[in-house]
Amino acid sequence: MVFRLARTQIVLIFFVTLHFSCVRGIQPVIRESAPTLVVEGMISTDSAPYNVKLTFTGQLLNASAHIDSNQNYINDASVLIRDDQGDSCPFQLVSPGLYQSTNSNFLGAVGRTYVLEIHLANGETYKSSPEQIPPVPPIDSFSVVYDSTYITDVRPTQIIVSANVHDPEKTTNFYRWTSFGYVPRKSWGGPCTIGSPPCTDPYMCTCFALCVQYHPDNALNILSDQFVNGREIIQPVYYSPVYWFGRHFVEVKQMSLNRDLYIFWQQYLEQTARTGSILDPLPASLTGNIRNVADSNDVALGYFQVSAVTTRKIIIVPYFLQEYLLASVAGSYIPPGDCHAEIPNSLGDDQDPPGWEDAEIIQMH
């Protein structure tokens, strides 16, 4: 529950309601500061390798084209993670700014404490505070619900996947979920054989007309059990768009967070949801748990996350779907041509995504 986010909405909506307000673009106000270290690192109970990304903050206007264009990657740092038993694992640079653990046997374990160390080329050393991996309860089951609402030209109807989790009563728990899936897509289709005439009707051709598309959920999804301690949590974790008939492949990772990191992500949500209302939370830097060893007031942006992870995969079979529904709602999402060729990040209809062989199947009638 993010009360403050909702509060900023009401004021803005009220202004809009009155219809006397206006928003207009203005020339960006330029103010630059010295580059600051940005860290995005993690160790978990999941399998290695683990990643640590290092950048410096960039100038405001350099981000005009693409996310990557603004990243001042740090490629000459020395990175390692130490644990509370004296072991350590060095990281190596694998791509610009991205460091990966080099020891596949160095795995995160629940109850153990880890410290991230970063030695920059200029001699400065940054260390995270010691972070202990808290336990994570299992995902007991999933609930799936068909959401028949849609937003024209934005998304079709969808299946909402919720994780059912029994929150342990005796401990304070903070959760983060990440998820992705493969969803069925349809195109007009292509010629079944070389030289056959091209398809001229979206629904008449059957060859090369189906595929599955990779569909990640990039939204940050966190929860504290502060208000639901000991209860059966039913948390929406994935929204699978319904473009066409077929199976939906969904993977959900449920991670534990410690308190400070939960607060960090909560602040991230507030700061990235600013709407210009005077009731916005005041702007603030997203400082995390990593500081300069020589100057504790020099705090890096970003975080070092330690998490226990539990992973579940499911296959959803929506038997209830009717063609007239899809044709009227999802029809605009059916492109001409070969499905696999036209739909980005897709697999052909003869391919199931790998890794779902033992997944639980949920039938929707």
Next chain:
Amino acid sequence: MRLITVRKFLVFCFCALFQQSFSQQVELKGQINDFDTHEPVAGATISFRNHNRGTSTDDSGRFSIAMPVDTYELVCTSGGYQIYTRTIYLQDEHFVTVQLKKRPPAELPEIVIASRRTDANVSEARMGTISINVAQLRKTPMVFGEADIIKAIALQSGVSTAGEGSNGFNVRGGNVDQNLILLDNAPLFNSAHLLGFYSVISADAIQNFTLFKGTIPASFGGRLSSLAAISIKPGNEEKVRYNTGLGPISAHVFADGPMGNKFTFTAGARIAFPRAMMSFFPGSVGNSNAFFYDLTGKLTYKINNKNRVSLSLYRSYDFFKFPGDTTYSWQTDLASVNWRSEISKKLVFSLNSNASYYISDINGVQPNYQFRLRNTILHRQGKGNFSYQASDKNYVEMGADFINYIVSPGQLSPAGPGSIINHINLQNENGNEFAEYLLDRFDIGTLLSVEAGIRHSTFQYRGAHTIYSYAPGVPESQATIVDSVLYGKGEPIQTYQGWEPRALLKIGIDEATSIKLSYDRTYQYLQLISNTISITPVDYWKLSDPQVKPAAGTQYALGIFRNFGNNLIESSVEGFYKRSSNTIDYKNGANLSMNPYLDASLLEANGKSYGLELNLKKTKGKYTGQLAYTWSRTFIQDISSFASEAVDGGAYYPSNFDRPVNLNLSGGVKLGSGWDFGVNFIYVSGRPATYPDGTYVINNTVVTNYSLRNEDRLPVYDRLDISFSHDSRRFPEQKKYTVVNFSIYNVYARKNPYSVYFQRDQSGLNSYELSVLGTVIPSFTIYYFF
């Protein structure tokens, strides 16, 4: 050194208290009442034609002045009343009773704001005081057709707001919560409807509104910046009268009159219907909902000529709903009983008991997580006050004040059978505040006037409550708790106390010129915690406790006052310097909602403000006008042993209310036949803002970084408003009449920036300017009196 100074001050006060006049003069005393309501008229000016002597009435409408034996033409004036003159043959002690009649419309001053008396800015020791002629508000430029007292005082020097549609007001750089707003002596914790577009009390229900933006009288305390005293209009004693008004978003009805011989009543209701306007808009806006109402009542019982009891009741309710999302509602219930007794002609006793209850509810409707979160404040107060007119040059007031606070910081409960939300009640905060005070207004000779006061307040934070101790040497957080102590119900936990001296000195240069100095110190034991610029209904109030010390404020002011043309033109220049300490700030990322360890998320802050205020106004004649210009600065400094916790590393930074230049020009013209023309022009420096100064990627999202708070500033705000109004009265006693007002707000459709914000899309970082009322807003309002 400080002790010696305080002693000298106290000796000075008591010497003045018992000073006697040894001149060979006789005493003229009197009582000034309202002709219609028979209520005493406070602050009326008593002067004598062709003589340079004068005085004013106290809160009981009484005055006393020593004059040589002679024949005089007594002149009695007060804002909104006809001038009263009477010849007096003064040979020995004499007592006069005057019934002042309301002025007919043609004589009503066009200036909305007027000092209490035409020469008060020169003759009184008090400075930094603003009174409002509420009736005149109906004839001035309005927005959304509502006469609004908060918007009116925001046109005065030293008073500002965070922006259009923001709640509350800022006085000389102080936070919104540093204003004590009293409605018939009971405090209001929320001063606005619809998140700031309307004042919480209808102007039609108000008899007097006075803002003390400088030194608050010693009989009041509890806030650092200002006292806004609002009194509900008492019922008239002649016959029941009605008044209705209809505007584009709201309507009101008001009635007052006698109930038998002993009782009079006042009853009013106001309701807003923005939902009707919203329904015209498509999509989610059309499905939103907003609503408010307020009810005001007052019952007065005249026991006899010397004793009177009144009961004031008030309720306000606000509701806002965004479709499919959270709903918000907040409510104020207030009751105040006041007994006033004239023990003798010189001595008046008044006793007040009041209760104010504020409720804020948030209702979440997200499936499985439906909840209701409630915060409340219960404020109960008793106050006894003696006022003694020792002589024509010496007025004394003393009394005591007791307040009991119960603050409920959070009651969370599930709101629906499928909700998995737990019942959670955070511990209530309990506190008692006791204060005693003494103030004395006296003249020394003909040129010096003094108001000296001393107040001593004691606050005790009491159980039941758990107090946490934190490990030394590391930032306080839930993780660094090393011990906790559970205090039982009513058990004292922490006591604070302090002296709050108040002093004003007027040095008369001549009858039209004076220099004034003031000093005051105040403590505040209840503060607002907010991480936004504007106060909102769902912010949290916090009592002082072992971790949160009482806020303290000190203010010095110096002013030069001069009137021209027999008080036709008033002018003043005031400078002030304020310091505050122990105000509340919060750490970055602090969770303010339902946080049982909230103390660990808060920081102490120091503040300083200084400025210069220039006022020039003409209050009489066909053409009237006012110029109010303020230049001021205000800064904040977080106090923490850990610089990384403090904003800008613990350096002073501009506060959210630091708007250096504030110019307000208003004017009026009598057009004849009941028509008036009014105009306002406002020019204010932009509010401080925090612009991004870096960017980075995290969680596959580009994030803008803000490393220094309030280092930037929004563009200037300026606006012109005009109004035409018509009053159908042809004589002052006319009972049935209408007042119509046609206003144009923001005549040249200036898109004044409310905020600048930044969003990033595929094209890069974009800057946007949000204007709340960025167009011409006409409104038409009609008032009908019968």
